Amino acid sequence: MAKRVLMTGNEALGEGAIRGGCDCYFGYPITPQNELTAYMARHMPDHDRTFIQSESEIAAINMVFGASVAGARSMTSSSSPGVSLKQEGMSYLAGCCLPALIVNVMRAGPGLGDITPSQADYFQATRGGGHGDYRTVVLTPATVQEMHDFAAEAFDIADRYRNPVMILTDGRLGQMMEPLTLWDKEAAPPAKPWALTGAAKRIKRTIRSYYAGRVPENNARIQATLRKIEQNEVRFETYMMDDADIMLVAFGTAARLCRGAVDCVRADGIRAGLLRPQTVWPFPHEAIAGYCDQLKTVLTVEMNAGQMVEDVRLAVEGRTPVRFYGTIGGDVPSVADVVEQIRLLTTGSES
Amino acid sequence: MSEIALYTRPQSLEDVSMHYCPGCGHGIVHKLIAELMDEMDLRDKTVAVAPVGCSVIAYEYWDVDCTEAAHGRAPAVATGIKRFRPDAFVLVYQGDGDLASIGIAETIYAANRGENFTTIFINNTIYGMTGGQMAPTTLPGQVTTTSPTGRDVATMGYPIRMCEIYDTLEAPSFIARTMLDSPGGIRKTKTLIRKAFEAQVAGQGFSVVEILSPCPTYMRMDPIQAMKHIKDKVSEYFPVKIFRDRTAE
Ligand SMILES: Cc1ncc(C[n+]2csc(CCOP(=O)(O)OP(=O)(O)O)c2C)c(N)n1
Ligand code: SF4
Numbered sequence: 038m039a040k041r042v043l044m045t046g047n048e049a050l051g052e053g054a055i056r057g058g059c060d061c062y063f064g065y066p067i068t069p070q071n072e073l074t075a076y077m078a079r080h081m082p083d084h085d086r087t088f089i090q091s092e093s094e095i096a097a098i099n100m101v102f103g104a105s106v107a108g109a110r111s112m113t114s115s116s117s118p119g120v121s122l123k124q125e126g127m128s129y130l131a132g133c134c135l136p137a138l139i140v141n142v143m144r145a146g147p148g149l150g151d152i153t154p155s156q157a158d159y160f161q162a163t164r165g166g167g168h169g170d171y172r173t174v175v176l177t178p179a180t181v182q183e184m185h186d187f188a189a190e191a192f193d194i195a196d197r198y199r200n201p202v203m204i205l206t207d208g209r210l211g212q213m214m215e216p217l218t219l220w221d222k223e224a225a226p227p228a229k230p231w232a233l234t235g236a237a238k239r240i241k242r243t244i245r246s247y248y249a250g251r252v253p254e255n256n257a258r259i260q261a262t263l264r265k266i267e268q269n270e271v272r273f274e275t276y277m278m279d280d281a282d283i284m285l286v287a288f289g290t291a292a293r294l295c296r297g298a299v300d301c302v303r304a305d306g307i308r309a310g311l312l313r314p315q316t317v318w319p320f321p322h323e324a325i326a327g328y329c330d331q332l333k334t335v336l337t338v339e340m341n342a343g344q345m346v347e348d349v350r351l352a353v354e355g356r357t358p359v360r361f362y363g364t365i366g367g368d369v370p371s372v373a374d375v376v377e378q379i380r381l382l383t384t385g386s387e388s
Numbered sequence: 389m390s391e392i393a394l395y396t397r398p399q400s401l402e403d404v405s406m407h408y409c410p411g412c413g414h415g416i417v418h419k420l421i422a423e424l425m426d427e428m429d430l431r432d433k434t435v436a437v438a439p440v441g442c443s444v445i446a447y448e449y450w451d452v453d454c455t456e457a458a459h460g461r462a463p464a465v466a467t468g469i470k471r472f473r474p475d476a477f478v479l480v481y482q483g484d485g486d487l488a489s490i491g492i493a494e495t496i497y498a499a500n501r502g503e504n505f506t507t508i509f510i511n512n513t514i515y516g517m518t519g520g521q522m523a524p525t526t527l528p529g530q531v532t533t534t535s536p537t538g539r540d541v542a543t544m545g546y547p548i549r550m551c552e553i554y555d556t557l558e559a560p561s562f563i564a565r566t567m568l569d570s571p572g573g574i575r576k577t578k579t580l581i582r583k584a585f586e587a588q589v590a591g592q593g594f595s596v597v598e599i600l601s602p603c604p605t606y607m608r609m610d611p612i613q614a615m616k617h618i619k620d621k622v623s624e625y626f627p628v629k630i631f632r633d634r635t636a637e
Contacts, residue, residue: 093493106469235477241454
């Protein structure tokens with residue numbers, strides 16, 4: 038029987054990655070994700086797998102690159118300033134069509150900012166982040182259970198498409214504890230007929246993103262993969278949307294608060310609902326667009342100055358007014374704050 | 389009468405023409421590496437890492453599995469490969485800008501962890517690929533596009549001696565500097581690369597050979613002058629010697 042345990046989000050994520058078949062972990066200390074690195078330091082050796090505390094985030098992502106080249110399921114984790122340093126390596130992973138898992142336990146920026154939870158790296162995560170035309174699959178858990186499950190599944194997605202996958206979460210989800218059911222499926226990594234193993238009894242293999250004169254071909258291959266990901270990997274969850282005329286859109290920590298706010302205002306007869314993207318790239322454009330006819334307003338709630346709201350507006354294409362509520366610089370909204378925002382919308386529309 | 393082949397193209401070297409300038413050291417070292425892969429039976433288990441620099445497409449020249457690495461990051465990439473595949477023979481090939489400037493942190497830390505791979509370090513005192521800018525190894529007074537009146541050590545610092553830095557670390561098993569100044573220097577270079585490869589095969593940890601190498605194009609000399617310059621000037625600043633050799637232990 039699947040086991041129930043109590044863990045922090047960071048540790049649950051680490052255990053999920055191990056159960057998902059992570060062969061190699063490389064990381065550099067930064068708050069608020071240190072529990073994850075420490076968990077991997079304690080547990081990877083038990084499973085005879087590789088753990089290295091690297092000299093920098095740049096080194097870590099390039100170790101991930103090397104392990105992936107050799108056919109491993111490899112990952113790194115960091116928080117915002119460290120993830121900025123990984124962008125070059127992520128661009129190379131994408132350019133070389135290599136699977137990998139990158140975890141960003143976001144904190145406030147810009148600059149050193151603070152260690153307080155934030156969602157301000159949405160643009161960086163969903164627009165590619167490094168140089169060149171590429172995207173990273175971005176999973177956005179909202180519970181400790183999802184931190185665990187998404188980590189276990191991330192390697193399958195990365196391997197299926199030979200594309201990097203990111204888990205985008207924040208310091209609050211990373212450090213809070215919740216009960217969860219441990220992942221109990223056997224990891225089943227696919228054969229990797231492209232990996233570098235030494236060319237015994239076969240022709241040599243090359244992994245490269247440098248194709249002087251043939252870069253358009255490589256880009257076309259990457260774009261074809263991204264279109265497949267858009268078709269197959271959009272994930273989202275809805276709550277009380279059947280009769281809703283106000284739709285909240287939020288991910289991660291902000292979505293938890295919105296769910297509480299929906300419950301509160303429903304008690305007063307306000308018909309609010311929630312759409313929570315579990316992937317922010319690919320983004321649930323069609324699902325959001327599909328609700329427009331029944332809605333008076335869309336309210337996007339984020340822990341930043343308004344980033345995902347741009348994707349929501351692209352989905353809605355002007356059919357419904359889209360409002361934004363956000364907290365900046367590491368402040369986290371309360372349920373009461375969100376309730377107040379919903380009330381303002383309803384009084385606004387009735388007056 | 390039968391013909392005896394005294395020398396043939398190494399099997400681990402592709403039968404293609406290389407893009408290097410006439411007299412460039414990269415082609416010479418590529419060939420030495422390929423000969424050793426044949427002689428030491430390493431081809432089938434080699435995973436090589438090519439740098440960003442003039443040798444960026446080294447994978448088109450060796451008949452082995454090979455990956456690119458971002459500029460300077462080859463030692464970190466090699467770390468990931470070797471930790472997951474300890475039985476692979478991992479070869480890292482880097483220029484001086486790659487190894488001693490942008491990638492110096494990865495360089496020092498992989499060596500300091502004693503990662504069991506071999507680095508072949510081409511020190512040509514210049515950035516070749518980008519058109520002859522000042523390198524970390526550019527000699528005092530040397531004219532480059534970014535030191536147009538010669539490297540002024542007062543503002544640009546001194547050339548970095550990497551072998552001497554490696555030699556301060558406990559973990560490396562083999563550290564040597566050699567030069568491509570003559571046929572004898574080329575033969576000596578091959579002997580030292582062989583030792584570095586042996587160190588890895590024996591599991592002794594990080595090994596490195598720094599090779600003072602001609603870049604006639606940006607040394608602004610003909611190939612023979614460039615080799616003479618290496619002997620007379622470059623090796624004066626970068627002494628050619630074996631700094632450490634644990635292969636005998
Ligand atoms: C991040 C990054 N910065 C700069 C460059 C441009 N670049 C390409 S090769 C190179 C220097 C190469 O010099 P070296 O390592 O000495 O090798 P050589 O070409 O002399 O063999 C530079 C700066 C790059 N490709 N990537
Ligand atoms: S520029 Fe220099 S290092 Fe580059 S290929 Fe030409 S001679 Fe060789």
